[in-house]
Amino acid sequence: MSFMDSDFSNDNYFYDQGKNIDEEIRKCKENIVASGVYDCTETIEEIIQVCVEKEKFNDSFYFINLLLETFPYNSEYWLQKGNIFNAVGNFEEAIFCFNKSLSLNPGDSEALIDRAASEENLGLIEEAKNSFEAVLNTDPNNEEASFGLGMLFQRQENFPQALNYFLKAIELDPEFSEAYYEIGFCYENQNNFSKALESYDKFLEFEPYNPNGWYNRGIVLVKMNKLEKAIDSYDLAIAIKDDFASAWFNKGNALADLGRFDSAIESFKKSLDIDKYDEASSYNIANIYEELGDLINAIKYYTEAMRINDQYYEAYLARGFCYDSSGKYHLALKDFNKAISLSQDNAEAWYAKADLEYSLGQLQEAVTSYKAALKLEPDNYEVWFNLAETLLEMGNWLDAMNAYNECIRINPLDAASYYGKAKINFILSKTQDAVDCLKSAFAIDPSIKTEFAKEYPEIKSSKLFKKLLGEI
Numbered sequence: 001m002s003f004m005d006s007d008f009s010n011d012n013y014f015y016d017q018g019k020n021i022d023e024e025i026r027k028c029k030e031n032i033v034a035s036g037v038y039d040c041t042e043t044i045e046e047i048i049q050v051c052v053e054k055e056k057f058n059d060s061f062y063f064i065n066l067l068l069e070t071f072p073y074n075s076e077y078w079l080q081k082g083n084i085f086n087a088v089g090n091f092e093e094a095i096f097c098f099n100k101s102l103s104l105n106p107g108d109s110e111a112l113i114d115r116a117a118s119e120e121n122l123g124l125i126e127e128a129k130n131s132f133e134a135v136l137n138t139d140p141n142n143e144e145a146s147f148g149l150g151m152l153f154q155r156q157e158n159f160p161q162a163l164n165y166f167l168k169a170i171e172l173d174p175e176f177s178e179a180y181y182e183i184g185f186c187y188e189n190q191n192n193f194s195k196a197l198e199s200y201d202k203f204l205e206f207e208p209y210n211p212n213g214w215y216n217r218g219i220v221l222v223k224m225n226k227l228e229k230a231i232d233s234y235d236l237a238i239a240i241k242d243d244f245a246s247a248w249f250n251k252g253n254a255l256a257d258l259g260r261f262d263s264a265i266e267s268f269k270k271s272l273d274i275d276k277y278d279e280a281s282s283y284n285i286a287n288i289y290e291e292l293g294d295l296i297n298a299i300k301y302y303t304e305a306m307r308i309n310d311q312y313y314e315a316y317l318a319r320g321f322c323y324d325s326s327g328k329y330h331l332a333l334k335d336f337n338k339a340i341s342l343s344q345d346n347a348e349a350w351y352a353k354a355d356l357e358y359s360l361g362q363l364q365e366a367v368t369s370y371k372a373a374l375k376l377e378p379d380n381y382e383v384w385f386n387l388a389e390t391l392l393e394m395g396n397w398l399d400a401m402n403a404y405n406e407c408i409r410i411n412p413l414d415a416a417s418y419y420g421k422a423k424i425n426f427i428l429s430k431t432q433d434a435v436d437c438l439k440s441a442f443a444i445d446p447s448i449k450t451e452f453a454k455e456y457p458e459i460k461s462s463k464l465f466k467k468l469l470g471e472i
Contacts, residue, residue: 021050025059037070052084060084075105083114091118109135113144120152128152143172147179159186177206181213188220196220211241218250227254245274249281261288279308283315295322313342317349324356332356347376351383358386363394381410388420397424415445419452426456 028047032040044063051060064081071077082097098115102108116131129152135145150165163186169179184199200217207213218233234251237244252267265288272281286301302319305312320335336353339346354369370387374380388403401424407417418441425434441448 021054021056025051025056028063032066037066041067048080052087055087057084057088073104075101075108075111078104079108079111079114082111082118086114086118086121089121091121094118095122107134107138109139109142109145113142113148116148125152125156141172143169143176143179146172147176147182150179150182154182154186157189159189162186163190175206177203180206181216184216184220188216188223191223193220193224197224209240211237211244211247214240215244215247215250218247218254222250222254227258230254243274245271245278245281248274249278249284252281252284256284256288261292264288277308279305279312279315282308283312283318286315286318290318290322295326298322299326311342313339313346313349316342317346317352320352320356324352329356329360333360345376347373347380347383350376351380354383355386358390363390366390367394379410381407381414384410385414385417388417392420392424397427400424413444415441415448418444419448423455 025047028040028043031043037044044067048060048063048067051057051063061081061084064077064084067074067077068081078097078101082094082101085091085094085097095115095118098111098118101111102115105111112131112135116128119125119128119131129149132145132149132152135142136149139145146165146169150162150169153159153162153165163183166179166183166186170176170183173179180199180203184196184203187193187196187199197217197220200213200220204210204213204217214233214237218230218237221227221230221233231251231254234247234254237247238251241247248267248271252264252271255261255264255267265285268281268285268288272278272285275281282301282305286298286305289295289301290298299319299322302315302322305315306319309315316335316339320332320339323329323332323335333353333356336349336356339349340353343349350369350373354366354373357363357366357369367387367390370383370390373383374387377383384403384406388400388407391397391400391403401421404417404420404424407414411417418437422434422437422441425431425437438452
């Protein structure tokens with residue numbers, strides 16, 4: 001009985017009723033015993049295909065080995081065995097089989113292309129390129145080889161070279177849908193967004209129900225700042241594949257950028273429902289709640305993000321700001337310290353910690369933290385200014401003066417720092433220096449005169465001082 005005559009030989013039946021494959025395999029083996037391999041060749045070839053499709057690889061190897069024992073010089077069977085090894089991830093054995101096939105049928109394009117796939121999987125990039133180029137040497141119009149070379153260059157992020165091969169592939173086959181997808185990806189990575197959009201649109205003409213095509217199209221539209229159209233693309237991706245977590249996530253980002261916060265939260269929550277370990281969605285939900293002033297829910301979702309990933313320093317930092325805004329200063333300080341322990345090179349965490357320590361009256365600790373932030377960002381004006389003000393409050397005049405000088409180095413038109421220097425010079429009895437600093441401050445920002453009059457009424461009314469300022 002041949003496979004085609006079997007009650008189970010209908011292709012659709014195999015697809016829908018996989019539980020009967022084992023019975024069909026058993027019958028095929030019985031027929032081979034009864035009739036021999038020669039008389040069952042077509043049956044064996046067909047059942048191998050079914051076994052591969054159903055991932056019954058042990059049976060696939062059993063049958064292909066039977067064929068090769070009988071027909072050891074059949075290049076197609078060696079090619080098929082190589083592809084089975086490819087399917088199970090044994091790429092070394094796959095290459096051996098492809099080479100055997102090529103020794104029997106030199107220059108076979110299919111064997112070379114399949115061998116290149118195994119070589120690439122083993123990281124043998126140059127060997128894979130050589131295999132594809134060997135195809136093009138004998139068959140320059142082979143679009144699969146051009147496409148394969150394009151993929152190799154793309155994975156090396158050599159997008160211009162990859163693009164050349166992909167364009168060659170569609171020149172050879174204008175309906176090569178996968179090539180249009182990869183062309184779009186290359187253009188996108190070269191920031192040629194209009195061309196990328198055009199390519200994804202072409203891909204979707206051939207593959208309108210491909211969710212990845214609509215998803216990538218949405219990403220490009222976001223980069224083109226066409227957020228509403230991007231959301232439409234993400235919606236189409238989701239309509240095709242409702243559990244497409246990345247599409248829900250990116251849709252949430254686009255909605256948030258448009259200020260549609262309630263809808264954005266819904267999208268991020270859907271993403272989180274699909275992927276329970278998606279700390280980024282939880283973090284973004286918290287961000288929106290914080291933006292809306294709902295600190296309770298913000299803290300809840302930052303905490304959830306940290307539960308998923310206890311190394312998520314941004315979440316500790318953000319929750320610390322929420323605790324700070326809620327007046328829970330010691331919890332905030334704990335979070336800032338945790339953020340610093342996770343990311344020593346994060347100036348923002350040190351800066352936040354310093355400001356909080358200042359608010360708690362821990363001035364010396366604040367100075368230490370400001371200095372730690374400045375080691376990472378030596379040109380951060382705000383940190384230098386807060387350090388200067390803290391040092392001034394502590395009575396550390398010379399260090400405060402140096403900090404104000406750094407502020408002026410960064411921003412030469414910084415009236416507040418000139419005024420701070422003036423106050424220190426008054427304390428140090430350096431009247432002329434104080435006057436010079438005041439003149440600079442007043443010239444940059446005349447409103448500081450009012451502040452000066454309130455802080456130093458006795459000096460402001462002094463005739464000598466007015467004379468020094470040139471007011472009389």
